[in-house]
Amino acid sequence: GENVEQHPSTLSVQEGDSAVIKCTYSDSASNYFPWYKQELGKRPQLIIDIRSNVGEKKDQRIAVTLNKTAKHFSLHITETQPEDSAVYFCAKKLQFGAGTQVVVTP
């Protein structure tokens, strides 16, 4: 089955700085790469996704980049704000990464 590795497991950033989370995968078959955000005590929510026919997608302060050759995709959050504090998960096919706890300090 698909193996998805996510790094780092925790990320502490100062408000206003950027955060980058990376996921690597092993199976090239799937063409869909989503990212989910889970706030404490809440359900995971889809925040951005990308298909393999593009290399980058942006939505306001978040972006996802895909490197099919290297088999990794990354989530970029710019101008971080305290409300960005949450756990972020990548996913591929049916498997989720282990998650990255992002803490944005004022």
Added chain:
Amino acid sequence: DTGVSQDPRHKITKRGQNVTFRCDPISEHNRLYWYRQTLGQGPEFLTYFQNEAQLEKSRLLSDRFSAERPKGSFSTLEIQRTEQGDSAMYLCASSLGLDGRGNYGYTFGSGTRLTVV
């Protein structure tokens, strides 16, 4: 409410008892997924359906777990002879199915928190 609904929200049961959870997906979504999540971990895949067909089941899933989606709408997840290790949040999600562009993202329900005592 057009979201994914799960019932019950919380379930406390004694070890050895059977429990059943229900999930009502978004009506337009033909795919339904069950995941399990423990504290500090990512969602762990259990099984998924496309319409009423169960297409894949995790090899990690013991035969105490069974899921159904008889009419291609709501789904139930049953755990027989519960063990303390079954304590977790059970998440249901739904999505559109495959089309020429591939997969779609999930909409998750709020989950059922199971505590086995």
